[in-house]
Amino acid sequence: MVLEPAEIWAYLIGRGSVPATATGTVREVGDGNMNRVFVAVPDDPAIPSVAVKQAPPWIQKLGPSAPMSPERALIEARALRTFAEYAPRQTPTILDVDETRFAFTMEDLSDLTVLRTALNDGAELGRTSAEVGELIGRVTFATSVAGADPRVRAALIAESVNPLLAEVTLQYLLGDPFVEAEHNHHHPALEDGVKRLRADPAVRTELAAVRAAFGAKAQALVHGDLHSGSVMVGHRDGEPVVRVIDPEFAMVGPIGLDLGLYVANVVIAAVRSRNSAHLASIAECWDAFCAAWREGWPTRVDPLLDDGWLLRELRDVWHDTLGFAAVELVRRVAGYSHASDLETLPDPGPASALVLDLGHKLLVDREICGSRPDPRALAHLVSTSWEARQ
Ligand SMILES: Nc1ncnc2c1ncn2[C@@H]1O[C@H](COP(=O)(O)OP(=O)(O)OP(=O)(O)O)[C@@H](O)[C@H]1O
Ligand SMILES: [Mg+2]
Structure with missing residues (x-):
């Protein structure tokens, strides 16, 4: 259930977020305490790179000894959708929300x-x-x-x-x-x-x-x-x-x-x-x-x-x-x-x-x-x- 970098491309293809033939690299960028954030960069420059954020069922920095409901990822994705409705200029675009894995895929912001x-x-x-x-x-x-x-x-x-x-x-x-x-x-x-x-x-x-x-x-x-x-x-x-x-x-x-x-x-x-x-x-x-x-x-x-x-x-x-x-x-x-x-x-x-x-x-x-x-x-x-x- 918890995504690892090696699984991200298969995951994105399975979710239909990138073309089925896409390949590329992944790096973990999350420096946060709570969750994991991965950036996936396709080999084909015509395909836009994306970021995947997943909430594990614990506080990321502390690990499984500090359980916390992963529901927070869905709360975040829902809020981002509402923000996008009223303030699209200031809100990252959400591309996919995965309620099973408590993850969502969004616009890559690593140029910021x-x-x-x-x-x-x-x-x-x-x-x-x-x-x-x-x-x-x-x-x-x-x-x-x-x-x-x-x-x-x-x-x-x-x-x-x-x-x-x-x-x-x-x-x-x-x-x-x-x-x-x-x-x-x-x-x-x-x-x-x-x-x-x-x-x-x-x-x-x-x-x-x-x-x-x-x-x-x-x-x-x-x-x-x-x-x-x-x-x-x-x-x-x-x-x-x-x-x-x-x-x-x-x-x-x-x-x-x-x-x-x-x-x-x-x-x-x-x-x-x-x-x-x-x-x-x-x-x-x-x-x-x-x-x-x-x-x-x-x-x-x-x-x-x-x-x-x-x-x-x-x-x-x-x-x-x-x-x-x-x-x-x-x-x-x-x-x-x-x-x-x-x-x-x-x-x-x-x-x-x-x-x-x-x-x-x-x-x-x-x-x-x-x-x-x-x-x-x-x-x-x-x-x-x-x-x-x-
Ligand atoms: N869409 C994105 N594209 C590229 N990098 C991102 C993106 N979203 C987040 N990041 C990077 O990942 C870091 C952590 O993201 P975020 O703050 O959303 O995670 P978090 O685990 O909830 O953090 P915190 O523990 O502070 O609550 C950000 O500071 C930023 O550097
Ligand atoms: Mg946070």
Whole structure:
């Protein structure tokens, strides 16, 4: 059942994904923790190369001693299909879904680079944040109470339940980093800051609010893990290309989750490189998100939703965005899964301490960025924090 590189060509031929006579090479490209990804390159250059992603019935990095339902591959493929419907430009094309083997075949993206790697190497974001904001905006509008017929939405909510991965998020993003827990670790320079964070009652209350938003807000289909490791970037025919990958955490949830994770990782990349253009792109992401909602708004399915509600909804999404961004900032320096942006610095201490401090500040006082959605105020908060530590 679990595919090995030597079986990939026979598999692709059997699935009808490539011509029966095709031959070629295979390489394993997955550097992820959870699954396997293979790229199959045909000898015949006229046949496009493809990528196969399979979820084994365990966490790939840990092996059979860490079982996990392989259903996640089908959740991911289903989410990618929905993303492709509303944001085709930013979504890899799915060519085949194999429900028996919990695998799917998609467009080969190996000419692109994972955004986190590109940023670590000094790349600029260019249009990336706007593309990501547009994808989030289009997908969430189309699957929200404004964009989707109630029956279609009810079916989407039912088919998108993702309890296993929601549990992972509750533990590793919204739980462990805020308490003493087995897998947590942090740089020694953060010792005092981490103690202060974990002892702060205001942190507990605000964390509770973010956990409640995660558990209770079925606003729209969200990616669920939209950090800079889930975006691939590059150029094709001289034009910038952005693709959002890996929505295995997808569910109908709070819209601010995707925006918050993405924004937090842009902040982390900016802190690494002290690049204020990265910070400016937070506004590009938010503006593109709002533009997609405004574009869909005249076609809304419920005429009783009025402009006042839209304003209130966008404000609420911004509030959640800041909450999820704050917990992500904390998680990436005090939880289990850290950001290579910081870890690969000669001394990760000062930048990590700054990220922790920002996460703490933002979590306990989201109004620090103003009472209205103001991504520029968030960028300002970050740049003044690093100037203060020069
Ligand atoms: N369609 C593709 N074409 C080429 N390479 C890809 C493709 N999809 C993924 N990859 C490569 O494989 C890596 C792992 O992919 P992905 O993040 O989807 O897997 P994962 O096992 O779910 O990861 P994680 O443990 O981070 O959740 C990516 O970082 C990227 O380098
Ligand atoms: Mg994944």
